[in-house]
Amino acid sequence: MRSIHLDTAMNIAVTFLPRHEPVPLPPIAFIGGGNMAKAIVGGLIKAGAAPSDFEIVEPSPEARAQLEHDHGIVALAEPGPALGRCGVVVWAVKPQAFAAAAKQVLGFAPDALHLSVAAGIPTQSIADWLNVQRVVRAMPNTPALVGEGMTGLYARPAVDAAGRKLVEQVLAPTGELLWVEREERLDAVTAVSGSGPAYVFYFIEALTEAAVELGLLPEQAHRLALGTFKGATSLALNATEEPAVLRQRVTSKGGTTHAAITSMESSGLKEQFKTAIRAAHRRAEELGEEFGRAS
Template identity: 40%
Template sequence: MASKITFIGAGNMAGAIIGGLTQSGAAPESITATAPNQDELTAIGERLGIHTTTDNAAAVADADVVVLAVKPQIMREVCQKLADSVQKARPLIISIAAGLDATTIDEWLGGGNALVRCMPNTPSLVGQGASGLYANARVSDAQRQIATRLMQAVGIVEWVEDEALLEAVTAVSGSAPAYFFLMFEAMEDAGVTLGLPAETARRLAIQTALGAATMASQSEHDPATLKQNVMSPGGTTERAIAHMEDANLRQTIAEAMQACAERARQMADELAKG
């Protein structure tokens, strides 16, 4: 990726994306990160070999891509201070802030910008992320490819053509790591009740999830078929799955994801109003 990229914000997610980019061949000297904390900048600069500065406007001035990686609560202030520089440079804007819609961010930046919204998730921190992306009408095909390559540095990318579907992405992948962590907790607790040491139960549960996810990602079969393949008639797995079905596990998951998507909509309204 030959573009000059500026990250406004140098936190964990920005660091993960920058690390993924450099590992995949991007030149560190083409990347700049900004933050108000010089110690934070020194650490990321030394670790990744990139340029750093506390001057947001200067970092944007010659950038082809600007990644907004600050907390949603301070996005308005950051964007409004950047607006003049963005209007002059006209870079591709990529926002990884949850909840803030493209129109709101574009207005805060002065309007008329090519803007991509991205909903990443925390496994991006270990290069196994899943990101949903949405582009406004001003984003070119070439800029879509840039955004795709940038987020592929930390995992897989799926585009949605309706911005409202990012709320569904939040429910399916953005918040979903916590669903699986809850499952690990529950399995560990049950394993202990059945007599296993906690550490043993935890390792078995996590490794099994890793193996199942790897199988699902590499298999030509859908999850329903893979599940059925594990279930022998009258066997242990069939008994466990039957109990989960009787307990309406599917409905619980569906309702939880609906609640997640609804909260995402509420947060978007709250953040836009400031």
């Protein structure tokens, strides 16, 4: 896992943490045992944690049976005193279910650090609902489900360096982490990396459709589009130059790439794309206000 700590726009420190080293974690509770919880738990077990290191609260009998089958964890149907042994409580319920779930958990884990992966719920609401101060809010994205996620993190001031480290260890199986120092920046994280996989899928779709229209078979088009995104991303990750420089390097005047980029520029594609990201950002702000009011 690579953890990036972003203090200000001018001060970025990047640290690399070992990916599969067993870590001395306290018992961890999960409220909600769905996709996100399973991705984290599965990754931690792979890294050396034992099924007995987890308490999972999950109302659905089918989901509880799945957790027992996949990971040997006997989940709780509702919160109870067992949560008291947990040093971290991970909130992995849907945003609209958070306030009701918090009411049920209230008082069972007063000393734990609370880590929410629920989109849009402000830490102030979580602190109020649970009467706690040590709250971290995470904004993961769907590639977290395959260990390739990009997660933005914000910690309330009551969370110290050891608390942040603990959160990094819990989320290590999901991929890369980036700390932001102001909570409202999580709305930007939501608009960029949270919704971002959908933008990438959209461009993969467009490239695939164009390839088919040019006469390639759908399977060929699909492979070319996916392989191009994967390869270009890999090249950008390994390069010291900015993507703009990499792009200019393959855009010789009068060539094919130049023809395509000129067409994109003249139709204002980049500006339209940035307008779309701003729309996602506005929606993240609105949803935060809506969810934060629920109680």
